[in-house]
Amino acid sequence: MRFSADCSFQIGAQHLRSGLPCQDYALAGTTKDGRAYGIVSDGCSSGRRTDIGARVICLEAEETITFDFVAGKNHFVDRFLTFEDMLATRLSLIATQDRIHFSLEGDGVIAVSCDDDSMTMFCFEWEGNRPCYPVYETDGFNKFLGTFPEGSTPFSMETRTFMGTREVYGSIISVVPQLKYTTHIETHHVKAAAIFSDGVTQIDGIPWYDAVRQLMHFKSTEGDFVKRRLNRFLTEVRKTGRGHIDDIAMAAVMIRRDP
Numbered sequence: 001m002r003f004s005a006d007c008s009f010q011i012g013a014q015h016l017r018s019g020l021p022c023q024d025y026a027l028a029g030t031t032k033d034g035r036a037y038g039i040v041s042d043g044c045s046s047g048r049r050t051d052i053g054a055r056v057i058c059l060e061a062e063e064t065i066t067f068d069f070v071a072g073k074n075h076f077v078d079r080f081l082t083f084e085d086m087l088a089t090r091l092s093l094i095a096t097q098d099r100i101h102f103s104l105e106g107d108g109v110i111a112v113s114c115d116d117d118s119m120t121m122f123c124f125e126w127e128g129n130r131p132c133y134p135v136y137e138t139d140g141f142n143k144f145l146g147t148f149p150e151g152s153t154p155f156s157m158e159t160r161t162f163m164g165t166r167e168v169y170g171s172i173i174s175v176v177p178q179l180k181y182t183t184h185i186e187t188h189h190v191k192a193a194a195i196f197s198d199g200v201t202q203i204d205g206i207p208w209y210d211a212v213r214q215l216m217h218f219k220s221t222e223g224d225f226v227k228r229r230l231n232r233f234l235t236e237v238r239k240t241g242r243g244h245i246d247d248i249a250m251a252a253v254m255i256r257r258d259p
Contacts, residue, residue: 001187002256003036003095005029006226009249010234012199013242020045023088024197024249025054027062028226036095037065038251040108042197044133047087054088056081057134061092086135091195095253100193104181106131109196111212114189118168120161121212123201124181127154132179141179160209167209192216192254199248204241211237221254 007026015022023043030036041057043050089106102110104124111121126132127148132155136144148154153174161169185193194216201208215233218225230250237243 004221004254005036007251008227008230012246021051022247023051024247025058026249026251027058028251036253038093040091040195040249042089044087048084050088053086057090087133090134099184101184105134107198111194113192117164123158125156194252197249199246202246226252
């Protein structure tokens with residue numbers, strides 16, 4: 001079993017039009033011990049320098065996964081970045097020979113395609129577009145949870161499953177807030193796994209699940225396969241609409257089995 005990993009991120013129409021930087025970021029790669037990973041972060045538009053914060057969050061997550069720590073990094077963060085700079089989500093996937101582990105802090109989409117031509121995807125959203133950013137952990141999430149009425153369920157998960165082009169399952173549930181959502185699946189039947197920022201839910205004229213299905217249709221699995229796929233997809237959607245309204249980021253791992 002071999003892994004290929006790649007990622008891509010693109011500035012959205014709103015930020016491009018207003019002269020703001022892209023506040024999404026993504027990383028992907030393989031480790032020395034044979035694992036593969038993808039990381040995505042989406043900076044809050046109402047924050048401060050969250051384009052930098054999103055990059056820092058991805059780099060910190062990558063260091064944790066690869067055990068490649070950089071001395072002096074925390075000194076830089078403490079000196080130059082503020083709480084408002086770090087208002088950004090964190091999604092990650094780690095593929096091993098046995099399992100694929102997913103972690104989500106904030107909002108976004110997780111998707112898995114399998115050898116039987118099925119694809120399952122999960123879209124996570126917070127009420128009022130107020131996701132639970134990892135930085136809120138600094139006060140035990142107290143301030144963040146205090147913004148919602150007691151007993152409310154501001155966190156929702158929408159699930160869609162397709163068999164080829166036919167949808168076979170769909171549901172939306174609101175649940176008690178998941179400050180950090182984690183899950184895993186066995187690797188042996190998986191063809192590809194991907195994570196997306198919530199920008200994939202804001203493609204003009206295209207439901208989020210159709211956008212994910214198209215983006216998971218990789219024509220090649222080597223090199224910059226995610227970058228090529230995202231570029232082609234965004235070129236096509238701009239022909240029939242406004243394209244991607246928000247910044248978008250994705251990371252994917254392809255799994256190949258030796259004959």
